[in-house]
Amino acid sequence: MTAPPPVPGTGPDGLSASAGPPGPPGPRTGHHTRFDAYVDRYATRTRGMTASEIRALFSVASRPEVVSLAGGMPSLSGLPLDAVAATVRDLVATRGATALQYGSGQGEPGLRQQICDVMAIEGVDGHPDDVVVTVGSQQGLDLVTRIFCDPGDVVVCEAPSYVGALGVFRAYECEVVHVEMDGQGLIPEALRQALARLAEIGRRVKFCYTVPTYHNPAGVTLTAARRAEVLAICADYDVLVIEDNPYGLLGFAGEPPRPLRADEGGRVVYLGSFSKTFAPGLRVGWVLAPHAVREKLVLAQESSTLCPPAFSQAVVSAYLADHDWRGQVKQFCELYRERRDAMLEALTEQLPTGARWTRPDGGFYVWLTLPAGLDAKAMLPRAVTARVAYVPGTAFYADGFGSRCLRLSYCHPTPERIREGVRRLAAVVERERELRETFGAGAGPPHLETGYESPTPDLT
Amino acid sequence: MTAPPPVPGTGPDGLSASAGPPGPPGPRTGHHTRFDAYVDRYATRTRGMTASEIRALFSVASRPEVVSLAGGMPSLSGLPLDAVAATVRDLVATRGATALQYGSGQGEPGLRQQICDVMAIEGVDGHPDDVVVTVGSQQGLDLVTRIFCDPGDVVVCEAPSYVGALGVFRAYECEVVHVEMDGQGLIPEALRQALARLAEIGRRVKFCYTVPTYHNPAGVTLTAARRAEVLAICADYDVLVIEDNPYGLLGFAGEPPRPLRADEGGRVVYLGSFSKTFAPGLRVGWVLAPHAVREKLVLAQESSTLCPPAFSQAVVSAYLADHDWRGQVKQFCELYRERRDAMLEALTEQLPTGARWTRPDGGFYVWLTLPAGLDAKAMLPRAVTARVAYVPGTAFYADGFGSRCLRLSYCHPTPERIREGVRRLAAVVERERELRETFGAGAGPPHLETGYESPTPDLT
Numbered sequence: 049m050t051a052p053p054p055v056p057g058t059g060p061d062g063l064s065a066s067a068g069p070p071g072p073p074g075p076r077t078g079h080h081t082r083f084d085a086y087v088d089r090y091a092t093r094t095r096g097m098t099a100s101e102i103r104a105l106f107s108v109a110s111r112p113e114v115v116s117l118a119g120g121m122p123s124l125s126g127l128p129l130d131a132v133a134a135t136v137r138d139l140v141a142t143r144g145a146t147a148l149q150y151g152s153g154q155g156e157p158g159l160r161q162q163i164c165d166v167m168a169i170e171g172v173d174g175h176p177d178d179v180v181v182t183v184g185s186q187q188g189l190d191l192v193t194r195i196f197c198d199p200g201d202v203v204v205c206e207a208p209s210y211v212g213a214l215g216v217f218r219a220y221e222c223e224v225v226h227v228e229m230d231g232q233g234l235i236p237e238a239l240r241q242a243l244a245r246l247a248e249i250g251r252r253v254k255f256c257y258t259v260p261t262y263h264n265p266a267g268v269t270l271t272a273a274r275r276a277e278v279l280a281i282c283a284d285y286d287v288l289v290i291e292d293n294p295y296g297l298l299g300f301a302g303e304p305p306r307p308l309r310a311d312e313g314g315r316v317v318y319l320g321s322f323s324k325t326f327a328p329g330l331r332v333g334w335v336l337a338p339h340a341v342r343e344k345l346v347l348a349q350e351s352s353t354l355c356p357p358a359f360s361q362a363v364v365s366a367y368l369a370d371h372d373w374r375g376q377v378k379q380f381c382e383l384y385r386e387r388r389d390a391m392l393e394a395l396t397e398q399l400p401t402g403a404r405w406t407r408p409d410g411g412f413y414v415w416l417t418l419p420a421g422l423d424a425k426a427m428l429p430r431a432v433t434a435r436v437a438y439v440p441g442t443a444f445y446a447d448g449f450g451s452r453c454l455r456l457s458y459c460h461p462t463p464e465r466i467r468e469g470v471r472r473l474a475a476v477v478e479r480e481r482e483l484r485e486t487f488g489a490g491a492g493p494p495h496l497e498t499g500y501e502s503p504t505p506d507l508t
Numbered sequence: 509m510t511a512p513p514p515v516p517g518t519g520p521d522g523l524s525a526s527a528g529p530p531g532p533p534g535p536r537t538g539h540h541t542r543f544d545a546y547v548d549r550y551a552t553r554t555r556g557m558t559a560s561e562i563r564a565l566f567s568v569a570s571r572p573e574v575v576s577l578a579g580g581m582p583s584l585s586g587l588p589l590d591a592v593a594a595t596v597r598d599l600v601a602t603r604g605a606t607a608l609q610y611g612s613g614q615g616e617p618g619l620r621q622q623i624c625d626v627m628a629i630e631g632v633d634g635h636p637d638d639v640v641v642t643v644g645s646q647q648g649l650d651l652v653t654r655i656f657c658d659p660g661d662v663v664v665c666e667a668p669s670y671v672g673a674l675g676v677f678r679a680y681e682c683e684v685v686h687v688e689m690d691g692q693g694l695i696p697e698a699l700r701q702a703l704a705r706l707a708e709i710g711r712r713v714k715f716c717y718t719v720p721t722y723h724n725p726a727g728v729t730l731t732a733a734r735r736a737e738v739l740a741i742c743a744d745y746d747v748l749v750i751e752d753n754p755y756g757l758l759g760f761a762g763e764p765p766r767p768l769r770a771d772e773g774g775r776v777v778y779l780g781s782f783s784k785t786f787a788p789g790l791r792v793g794w795v796l797a798p799h800a801v802r803e804k805l806v807l808a809q810e811s812s813t814l815c816p817p818a819f820s821q822a823v824v825s826a827y828l829a830d831h832d833w834r835g836q837v838k839q840f841c842e843l844y845r846e847r848r849d850a851m852l853e854a855l856t857e858q859l860p861t862g863a864r865w866t867r868p869d870g871g872f873y874v875w876l877t878l879p880a881g882l883d884a885k886a887m888l889p890r891a892v893t894a895r896v897a898y899v900p901g902t903a904f905y906a907d908g909f910g911s912r913c914l915r916l917s918y919c920h921p922t923p924e925r926i927r928e929g930v931r932r933l934a935a936v937v938e939r940e941r942e943l944r945e946t947f948g949a950g951a952g953p954p955h956l957e958t959g960y961e962s963p964t965p966d967l968t
Binding site: 083084085089090091097098099125127130132134138139140144147148150151184186187195197201212216254288327329331338341344347350352353354355356359360362 | 543544545546547549550551552553554557558559581582584585587589590592593594596597598599600601604605606607608609610611643644646647650654655656657658661672675676678679714748774783787788789790791798800801804807808810811812813814815816817818819820822823
């Protein structure tokens with residue numbers, strides 16, 4: 049047997065560079081040195097897998113002199129670490145042989161019961177059999193998309209939408225259609241129009257992905273009346289709803305909003321997480337799904353990881369059982385409310401006319417729209433030079449919109465640092481505005497500025 | 509705006525049952541009650557996602573009266589749980605705010621350095637920059653397949669192959685081509701013929717997936733001479749190699765075999781795991797990949813989980829730093845050698861003429877070929893009735909072969925239980941053989957028995 053004749057190895061980008069690092073993998077490509085020697089081997093889906101704007105920021109924003117209003121890291125300073133340490137020690141000493149062993153692909157039954165107890169606080173009546181534990185709710189999103197979406201399927205999302213969800217949809221080669229929001233969340237009539245248009249052109253909508261409560265990044269909450277409308281519209285068009293609810297218990301006033309899943313069990317797939325109510329480093333989230341869907345999710349989980357980490361699950365389970373976790377969540381809420389207040393006050397005091405922003409009732413984020421003509425992405429290097437970081441709005445759109453907007457997080461820095469960060473940001477915005485007034489509208493690059501009205505419940 | 513007219517909702521299986529559980533999700537399917545109301549919504553890839561034969565077994569084999577020679581759970585009884593408990597307590601108390609926080613998508617830098625130190629024991633010279641931490645090596649396999657394989661791409665595997673890998677390849681709609689093994693592992697000439705045939709018919713082979721050392725399920729090890737041949741053949745055909753090496757340090761004599769990756773950095777993607785050398789419940793594995801591939805893997809990891817569990821990584825890192833982990837691995841090796849010896853002795857004493865099996869030098873598994881005419885899958889219910897469980901060989905083939913074979917695990921039960929289990933198995937095999945001799949070759953269902961020679965280094 050002899051090898052087949054070598055095939056000329058030009059990648060899908062049609063380029064083959066004449067110089068680059070050594071080491072293409074084998075004789076066939078030896079005469080074609082490329083920057084990425086594997087470029088002609090990757091799956092088509094990798095074309096949608098690109099570094100997010102958040103990712104590139106992390107290294108810059110982590111410098112201590114920069115006030116990062118970019119990341120969504122929860123504040124863990126309030127956690128009773130000594131008490132958690134004792135819980136975890138006892139867990140390993142008394143039940144280590146189980147907690148360190150392989151577990152079930154669906155997740156531990158005891159934890160799944162506790163998860164149902166957690167969801168019951170918000171009015172969701174779920175059964176432990178219908179819960180699948182995931183590696184954070186990000187993996188829940190990955191598995192849900194894996195079982196529902198073929199390449200080219202349409203997913204309907206809010207405008208803007210969670211950057212991690214957009215990454216998943218790109219990786220599964222979905223087409224994202226954004227639907228406009230305002231200060232009361234997703235606009236039902238805009239959803240209906242989008243679904244009607246997609247139906248008219250024969251496009252298959254696999255689901256509507258939504259963060260109805262304390263939206264990331266928009267900082268708004270879908271009103272109760274609109275929740276009923278959104279469910280009715282999705283029923284009319286027979287579209288599933290993926291309800292992502294990591295912040296539901298982190299509200300600043302009154303009872304938590306009632307999830308969509310509380311009123312519709314057959315159409316809504318619910319994603320939950322302990323990353324914001326306990327600790328993200330454990331990566332414990334979950335999916336509550338109709339029973340048949342749950343079976344597919346378990347198979348997907350087994351294929352993806354065999355089973356989610358048994359040890360993380362045991363830690364969460366012991367924490368929920370042994371600690372006043374609801375008291376701890378209340379403490380988190382007070383902490384985040386104080387920080388939200390600091391941010392909103394500073395924005396009101398510092399930001400120039402023409403800027404507007406949302407006023408979140410919970411969660412981690414404020415969505416800021418810059419004065420007309422400014423570009424948040426173009427401004428970012430100057431902001432970082434001025435020692436403040438944020439995430440440019442374009443990261444939260446699949447279609448290039450959002451250039452005038454940015455996301456500010458108040459979850460991690462102290463109120464004092466938040467005020468300092470907003471002061472720095474305001475100075476940068478002011479300079480940008482002056483530049484623009486001096487040099488005119490032609491100073492910046494052209495960008496997509498219309499198409500969605502940014503969610504802004506209160507103009508300042 | 510009005511809803512589009514309803515579309516008749518018959519699923520891809522062409523069935524619509526007239527009865528079933530209530531609750532199809534919406535008006536469109538209200539007049540079509542189905543067993544799975546979501547059947548026409550799933551992605552095409554879910555057709556390949558079916559419950560494995562191992563999975564169905566777990567519930568049966570976990571009954572205490574059954575000797576399970578089925579599962580691959582490592583024995584954790586030797587772990588110093590009190591000492592690990594103290595390590596974990598200190599970790600949370602002193603570094604909890606970091607260990608419980610989000611981490612990097614690639615994995616913690618300190619652990620990646622330690623992973624390189626672990627691989628160096630086997631002769632692999634890797635750089636921490638080229639390591640990606642995964643949720644067990646199962647997720648490593650998932651991510652590698654995700655970045656390389658489009659639907660219809662060919663993956664070449666050993667015959668038999670790891671059941672979890674076959675599950676991943678099915679989920680990504682790959683076509684698996686098995687290549688024959690013998691007692692010295694993958695047969696190089698068979699690999700060359702398979703690659704030549706695939707090249708002739710124009711099929712794109714994305715990679716060759718192999719477990720060269722202490723194979724799961726075959727229990728054989730690729731010889732040093734053949735390792736060089738396999739690498740040369742894959743170079744001739746410009747095929748990447750995915751080397752899955754969870755058992756490399758769990759040998760029973762001499763130095764660990766030198767991984768393929770030790771001699772070829774550009775073509776080999778290496779998968780490692782702490783599941784067998786420490787604890788599977790942490791789900792910490794890794795991929796060592798050429799730098800460009802590593803970048804794609806990090807993007808895939810971020811899309812899949814944002815980041816692997818920081819807490820699990822911190823536990824592994826502290827365990828490696830604070831404990832005599834190599835001494836612990838030696839203890840594991842002695843434990844497993846004793847169990848392998850118990851199994852091989854019992855097989856020699858108990859099994860009837862015509863059965864043959866492999867003699868592993870490490871790892872967890874013996875591959876058993878039944879006397880001619882017997883079917884391991886058909887025999888399984890009778891074995892479980894006789895209170896012994898195994899995994900039928902067909903689970904380890906993508907193409908229906910393996911019916912005469914089965915996998916026996918010696919990793920978890922004590923030597924005494926292993927001997928009892930083999931005694932029970934031998935009695936079941938003996939009865940099957942008598943039945944077959946009494947009723948003739950027509951007694952059993954027809955099955956695929958040829959096509960691969962089972963790996964059998966020693967006939968008994």
